Amino acid sequence: MKIITAYIIGLIFGLGISISGMSNPAKVLNFFDVAGSWDGSLGLVMAAALILAFIGYKLVFAQNKPLFGANFFVPANRKLDTKLLSGSAIFGIGWGISGFCPGGSLPAIGNGSVEIIQFTIALIVGIFLAKAALKLVAVKAMPNS
Amino acid sequence: METLFTPYQALGGGALIGLASVLLMWTHGRIMGATGILAGFFTPTSVADWGWRAAVLLGMISAPLAYLLVSGNMPAFNVPVSTNMLMIGGVIVGFGVTLGSGCTSGHGVCGMARLSPRSIAATLTFMLTTAVTVYIVRHILGL
Numbered sequence: 001m002k003i004i005t006a007y008i009i010g011l012i013f014g015l016g017i018s019i020s021g022m023s024n025p026a027k028v029l030n031f032f033d034v035a036g037s038w039d040g041s042l043g044l045v046m047a048a049a050l051i052l053a054f055i056g057y058k059l060v061f062a063q064n065k066p067l068f069g070a071n072f073f074v075p076a077n078r079k080l081d082t083k084l085l086s087g088s089a090i091f092g093i094g095w096g097i098s099g100f101c102p103g104g105s106l107p108a109i110g111n112g113s114v115e116i117i118q119f120t121i122a123l124i125v126g127i128f129l130a131k132a133a134l135k136l137v138a139v140k141a142m143p144n145s
Numbered sequence: 146m147e148t149l150f151t152p153y154q155a156l157g158g159g160a161l162i163g164l165a166s167v168l169l170m171w172t173h174g175r176i177m178g179a180t181g182i183l184a185g186f187f188t189p190t191s192v193a194d195w196g197w198r199a200a201v202l203l204g205m206i207s208a209p210l211a212y213l214l215v216s217g218n219m220p221a222f223n224v225p226v227s228t229n230m231l232m233i234g235g236v237i238v239g240f241g242v243t244l245g246s247g248c249t250s251g252h253g254v255c256g257m258a259r260l261s262p263r264s265i266a267a268t269l270t271f272m273l274t275t276a277v278t279v280y281i282v283r284h285i286l287g288l
Contacts, residue, residue, distance in 0.1 A: 005172050006197040011211060012206020013165035013250075018212045018220035020158025022249075026223035027148040032279040044155035045162070046253060052163025053234060053258035058166060066174030073174050074259065076244075080182045080266050087245025088252070092271035095249075096278025098234025099226060102206055102242055103179035103250035105164075106202060108222065110209035115224045115231060122232040126239020127184055134244070 002068045014107035020045040021107035025099025032096060088131075095128075146225045166255050173197055178240040230288070238241020245271070 021027040021041055031042035051131050065071055095101050100108075108116045160168035166177035175182075177196070182198050212220050215240050223230060242248045245267055249257060252271075256264020 002173070002193075003196055003200045006169075006200035007204040009165050009168045009177070009263025010173070010201035011207055012161050012204075013201070014205035015211060016158045016161030016163075016165060017205070018158070018208050019154050019161065021148070021151060021154065021221065022162075024148070024207075024221045024223060026146045026225045028223070029225065029279055030146075030148050032276045033283060033286055034276065035280060037147045039150055041148075041151050041155040044152055045159035046158045046249075049163035049166070049254045050161030050258055053166045055152070055252050056163065056167025057170060057258050058246030060171045063171075064213030066170065067172045069174040071174060072170065073155075073176065075176075075263070078262050080263060084245050084263055084267055085270055087241050087243065088267040088270040089241070089245075089274045090236050091238055091245055091248060092276075093278045094237030094239075095236045095271065096234075096275040097226065097230050097270070097282060098238060099224065100231075100235065101179070101236065102183060102239065103248060106179055106183065106263065107205040107208040108220075110206040111219055111222055113222065113224075115228075116222075117234040118228060119231050122235025123239040124183075124187070126236040126241075127180075127187075127237065127243045128239075130240040130243035130284040131184075133240075 005068070014110070014131075016049070017104055017107045022101075022104040023111075025104075028101070028104060029096075031101045146223060148221075160251070162254060163258075166250070166258070169201070176251055178247050178255055180246075180248045180251055184243065206260075225288075230282075241271075246277045 017023050022045060025041055030037050035052035038127055098119060105119055167265055169175050182201055186198040186202060237259045247267060252264040252267040257268055
């Protein structure tokens with residue numbers, strides 16, 4: 001039941017991404033191209049998703065725990081730091097170059113095009129590069145003696 | 146490449162994205178963030194942890210086919226950048242979202258909906274750097 005529910009939720013998310021155009025780099029890049037071929041659609045995608053999630057979360061968090069688990073996995077950290085801001089800034093550079101964010105790219109894998117396979121491999125390489133870099137920094141930060 | 150303004154598809158698709166986020170929190174207590182789900186798929190903490198992530202990813206990947214069955218067409222898909230840009234951009238995206246602990250879905254939808262200061266700051270940051278990058282790529286470099 002847990003697995004089927006998770007599958008259906010992934011499908012709903014993927015349909016939302018597909019219908020809204022978030023998996024189409026041409027449309028995504030045009031949202032950011034205010035000085036050129038601007039297409040404001042993605043602003044409405046984010047607005048609709050946010051309003052629904054804001055209201056829905058209020059109802060969900062009024063419960064003590066999720067249906068299938070003992071507790072909600074929600075980050076408690078509310079402090080800004082360099083890692084968060086530099087990582088986000090770097091992500092935007094990649095998004096602007098490629099036209100794909102992870103949530104837009106994953107459902108697009110289902111269209112089986114060469115481009116999405118190339119992007120996905122690159123995305124996974126980037127994730128592991130960052131994990132390796134973070135590990136290296138963590139080791140260096142440990143006291144030597 | 147010009148694309149048409151599609152307000153109804155944007156609102157409807159966005160609502161489904163929001164709905165999926167609420168449902169995943171309600172049922173599994175998890176944030177519907179593409180970055181977190183994908184990264185955890187490769188480094189799961191248990192078999193059950195891997196299972197729900199794999200199921201969500203499989204659901205996402207089946208979406209274009211489901212879209213085709215309902216509408217008769219595949220979702221619109223045009224990549225207006227070179228293969229090099231696609232792959233260099235991909236590595237940068239993967240690196241950035243891992244360092245920044247999230248992307249458009251995790252920070253931009255789920256985190257902002259919880260009014261998390263970290264997610265609001267992250268979203269403002271990446272929306273800005275994306276817009277600046279697109280401006281530089283298209284209007285200064287002319288790529």
